[in-house]
Amino acid sequence: MTRTTALTPTVDVRRAADRAATKIDWLDSKHSFSFGGRYDPANTHHGLLLVNNDDRVRPGSGFETHPHRDMEIVTWVLQGSLVHQDSTGHSGVIYPGLAQRMSAGTGILHSEKNDSWRLSGGPSHTEPVHFVQMWVVPDEPGTTPGYEQLEIENELLADGLVPVASGMAKHDGESAIRIRNRYAALHAARLQPGHSVDLPDAPFLHLFVPRGQVALEGVGPLGPGDAVRFTATGGMKVTAVEPAELLVWEMHATVAA
Template identity: 65%
Template sequence: MHPRVDVRPSASRNREGSAWLESKRSFSFGAHYDPGNTHHGVLVVHNEDVVQPGTGFDPHPHRDMEIVTWVLEGSLVHEDSAGHTGVIYPGLAQRMSAGRGIRHSERNDSAEPVHFVQAWVLPDTPGIDPGYAQRDVADELRRGELVPVASGRPGHPAAIRIAQRNAALHAARLTPGTCVLLPDAPFVHLFVARGGVELESTGPLATGDAARVTGVGGQRVTASEATEILVWEMHSTPAA
């Protein structure tokens, strides 16, 4: 494994816009396929979306994917064919296991736009039962530390569980000058959801920027302003 930090500026993401949706995609997605940009570790989709009031994604299918949603502003209503429903808001982590097949919708039923990040990771085993979980971690985020919010790794009992034993999603809300250390893992994906940070040995990252870290985990991340970051820790790749 060749150690490296691959910085992906916000502007490098593929963008799609319509009257109701603004989407910024970090990896190949849908019709926008780039064979050199399909995944990092087991993370295969990382979309940042803004959905206008009264609109959203109508029922559509998914299969064999662990889908984690993190809302930055507003609220998002989830309904699926397995009978699960939920409202996702800032500070609440949500996971849907698509398993052998599920249909779901995501709607903005408020008067304000909803701004969220959705990430997909490959599961350990295909064809599992579809599932759903959510958990409010707002109190933990007040500590100004990396908080495991969705994980299949041991040692994260408070996180919602994902069916991928080699991955965990951490979140942090940082005040200016606060530092956290990235997980020491073979593959790390750091995303600056808002604010700005200084990544040790790399330099500044602004809102929407990401760093794909391979083989050199453990770097210090220092907030230069009020900041929210999302960090995927991964110990395998799709081929593993």
């Protein structure tokens, strides 16, 4: 991980249709960056963000137990519910408005499934779960694995851009789960038509529109699945054309070359 000062200002728009995809009977996943067998050496990360997967999982299905190491994994559910279980004994149901972070550290096993009715003993549902999973590198390797989740629905309903996961000192005491990188923060917003937010100003920004239509100042319309990678710039205004949701990573360092 490195901090850089001499950067060329760029605004790089990435359209939804250009993402790599993994589509099987239970999973429809779109990848903003290289992921799994979809490897592109020119598209491995932006700033500290290595993964931005836009996933839909069929009811009764999901990711079986699998390992991770030295990664901060943040999951944000847009529709439905996702059951998390891991080898440290943590389990829970993630739903819209609940931020969740898993620190893989020295190594962790976990599963993610769309089967919350099995915990409650109620009837099964037919709704897919739609979520975005994002990975950033930690400050240091080899830390103790950890888990945190936090309900922040009320803040989001205020129609602003709020930090939902951060390792930055300026967000201490705010309603944000903590990630183990002091140079990164994830902001989220739900905007009604005509409402706007100003993007942070940072060496690296990643704007993702998981749903709805917005207009980005100086760029134009962005739709579901569109993303913008900013380098050495920021502060632009984003305005909702229809009810929309935004996910914005603010990053003050990048992965070492």
